[in-house]
Amino acid sequence: MASVPLRLRDHAYDVLIGPGARASLAEVVGRLGAGRAVVVSARPAEWVPDTGVETLLLPARDGERDKTLATVEALCRAFAGFGLTRSDVVVSCGGGTTTDVVGLAAALYHRGVPVVHLPTSLLAQVDAGVGGKTAVNLPDGKNLVGAYWQPSAVLCDTDYLSTLPPREMRNGYGEIARCHFIGAPDLRGLPVADQIAASVRLKARVVEADERDSGLRHVLNYGHTLGHALEKATGFALRHGEAVAIGTVFAGRLAGALGRIDEARTAEHLDVVRSYGLPTALPAETGPEALIGLMRHDKKAFGSLAFVLDGPRGAELVRDVPQDAVARVLGGMPRAPLAELVDAGTTDVTRS
Structure with missing residues (x-):
């Protein structure tokens, strides 16, 4: 079991990574001194561990359709109906959408109640569940309404990953692949628990240096500018990690076109993304002008x-x-039908 500390000026917590990590929830809740808990779960009840205190279990759905202010309001009203106080705790159990929405609800309710994340998808374990960013979408774009609200603990139970379909595993590898270009060692071929731990260590060090995106933390958005635009342009038919993977290839090509990196480093972007079984082409249905507008x-x-x-x-x-440079690079990227890019994700990805 790996434990990655995250230490901020006025807040500290640990990210526990490994099989059975969720069994530590009751200990965490007890350490917080909470008398009651609300668990918001997108997973079956049997996958939700005991909190050790009186608990309200609320169902959730992963996916962008529920990543809205309406969902946050519904959660906060349920908290109020249960009588949740600032001395209690909220627990998320699900993928990145669930950690984002539940984290924002916890940040807003009573101006902030403690939250513990149990991320159950690979993407949430390597990225969304760690670092304290919470947000929901507007029709105008992704993650436009949010807050910084650090969790009290993050329990990345790798047993949850055994329940994921191949495409959901691939979705997480999109975030792991982009780590290659922002300071992580080469993670290809490592066991998945080691890949998660290395990704979390990288993110923890970045967040410790820049909690609120004033500078260094921007690097965590590598590949995300085009990635978010592709999600929106495809009606979220492309999953987040898939879109970030394409965005990472684009970032390499754009850096090369601007003379920032050489041809070998540009090609490395393509090689790394491909090695994780991720898409590298733009959807044929999207044009440069529309993508630039979204970006x-x-x-x-x-x-x-x-x-x-x-x-x-x-x-x-x-x-x-x-x-014009952005348009040229977009225009020069290979294209494939969206259906082809999506279907590729249903085949198995190597789980090192």
């Missing part, structure tokens, strides 16, 4: 196109990227 809504844009790009100093946020 202008990205949180990092500030009125111009901005991307996290590789370069001589490593990955960093680059603002005011010329639109």
Whole structure:
């Protein structure tokens, strides 16, 4: 069992990673001194561990359709009906959507109640469940309404991964692949628990240095600017990790076109993404103009196109990227029918 500490100026917690990690929930709740708990779960009741205190179990659904302010309001009303107080605890049990929505509800209810995350998908374990970012979507774009609310603990039980279909595993590998370009060692071929632990260690060190996205934390959005646009453009037919994988290949090509990296490093982006069985082509149904329009809504844009790009100093946020350069790189990327990209995710991915 691996334990990764995350230490901030006024808050600290540990991320526990390994089989059976969820069994530590009652101990965590007891340490917090909570008298009651609300568990919001997108998984069957038998996968939810005992909290050790009086508990209300609320069902949830993973997926972008429920990542809305309406869901947050419904959760907060359920908290109020149960009589939840600031001295109690909220627990999420599900994928990235669940950790995001439940985290935001916990941040807002009574101006903040403790939250513990039990991420059950690979994507949530390597990224969404750690770091304290919570958000929901608006029709205008992804993650536009949110808050920073650090959990009190994160329990990444790798036994949950045995329940995932191949495409959901591939979804998580999209976040692992992008770690290759923002400071992680080469994770290809390692056991999945080691891949998760290395990804979490990287994220923990970045968050410790920049909790609120004032600088360094932007690197965690590698591949995400185009990735979020692709999710929106395809009506979320492309999963987050799949879209980030394509965005990572694009980021390498754009960095190469801008003279920031050489051809070998550009090609490395394609090689790494392919090695995880991830898509590398743009959906044929999406055009450069539409994607550029969506990317202008990205949180990092500030009125111009901005991307996290590789370069001589490593990955960093680059603002005011010329639109014509972005259009040229998008136009030069290979394309495939969306159905083909989606269907590829139903085949098995190597689980090292």
